[in-house]
Amino acid sequence: MTINPYPLKFKPEMKERVWGGRALEQFGLELPEGPIGEGWMIGDHPNGTTTVLGGPLDGLGLDEIRERYGREWFGSKGFSEKNGRFPLLIKLLDCNDDLSVQVHPTDSYEGLPGGELGKTEMWYILDAKPGAKIIYGLKEGVDRDALQRAIDEDRVMETMQEVEVKAGDAFYIPAGTVHALCAGVVVAEIQQNSDTTYRVYDYKRPGLDGQLRELHVEDSLNVIAYEGAGATRMSTDGASPGSWLTIAESPYFLVDKGIVRGPWELAVSPESFVILVIAEGAGSISWGDGRSQPVKAGECFLLPATLGSCTLDGELTVLRSLVP
Incomplete structure (x- = not known):
């Protein structure tokens, strides 16, 4: 049966996170109980695959649509050449508390899990409480040795660059950029279809199971772009109707x-x-x-x-x- 194309809306996959909250309810989304940090809105990943809501494809997962309609529906560029999956992952994030200080690898990092991509991403700030901030890169002059010493001496935050944010700000975060969303922001995230994160620091905070969450210091030190990866930021207040x-x-x-x-x-x-x-x-x-x-x-x-x-x-x- 031929299916005429139509805009596909998906049932989000909600993810409980130690830093999450309930702010995504403001969009009318149904949240399970607990601190919900991520809504995977469009996803084709083993850790979260969204299913279509409405229309002839109702109930089908994005992975099933990929298998049935392939390049016709996604376009000639609409596939990851490395693993065949849908190339992007779209999320809404509620940061009720600070996220871990983290970094993502490039596609070429040898330590990537099998089938995984690197993770370049961008954030658009949907909402921000007064004074809300993010961590966005290392301070000038911090190299691998300096960061290793800071980790060993428990003063990681001294090496991080903090940026105050407001609704409408946009941040491009290439793989290799150290970063962290902090408390008080709600964010739309567009990223490569990857779930690989290396934690540099996590405030000695217990996870949802009461245990300290794993850090990935060696991988982090390996993949950080100490001279910068090309991260950029901008206020988008200049956007005008119709363009x-x-x-x-x-x-x-x-x-x-x-x-x-x-x-x-x-x-x-x-x-x-x-x-x-x-x-x-x-x-x-x-x-x-x-x-x-x-x-x-x-x-x-x-x-x-x-x-x-x-x-x-x-x-x-x-x-x-x-x-x-």
Whole structure:
């Protein structure tokens, strides 16, 4: 049976985290009990695969869609060449407490688990309490030996660069960049489809099981880009209605911010799917012969590469991601 392409919305996979909270409920998402730190909104990974909500593909996992419709729906660039999976993972994060100080490897790191990719990512700050901050790279002049000494002497935080954040800020975090979200922020994260994280420091904090969480000091020291990996940040306040503002660009994803104020047609190329993250507001998305559905903040949609085009309407702030 031929299935006409349509915007795919998924049932999120919710992840309990020691640093999580309940803030994702503000988007109308159903959370299980406990501190929920991550909502995997669009995922095709052994640690979390999302399933379609609604339409002819209702109930199918993203992995099943990949197997059935392959390059036709994801586009000629829409696959990881290394493991065949969907190339991106889309999350919403609620940081009720500080995350561990961490770093991610590149695709070429020899210590990667089998089948895993490296992890380059970007953050868009959806909400931030006054004075909220993140850790974003090492201070100038900190090399491997200096960081090793700081770890041995329990003064890791002295080597870290802190940045205050506000809603609308965007951060590009290439693999090799030391980083940590801190308490008081809610974030949309677009990343390579990977779940590999190396913890440098975790505040001597017990995990959900009451035990100290594992650190990965040697791997961290190996993969950190001490001279910088090309991390960039920007305020996106300059985004204007009806045009796309590029806020992150990498070999793995291109992310733009758009402001919708009335009907706005969006083209989809046969080369790549498009992912839409609704950051603010409410409205609708329409496609094909006049089919449409409402959209609101906190929802994420996968537009198949064969969709051709769709139209956004309403008052919305949208993040658009695709494979360049």
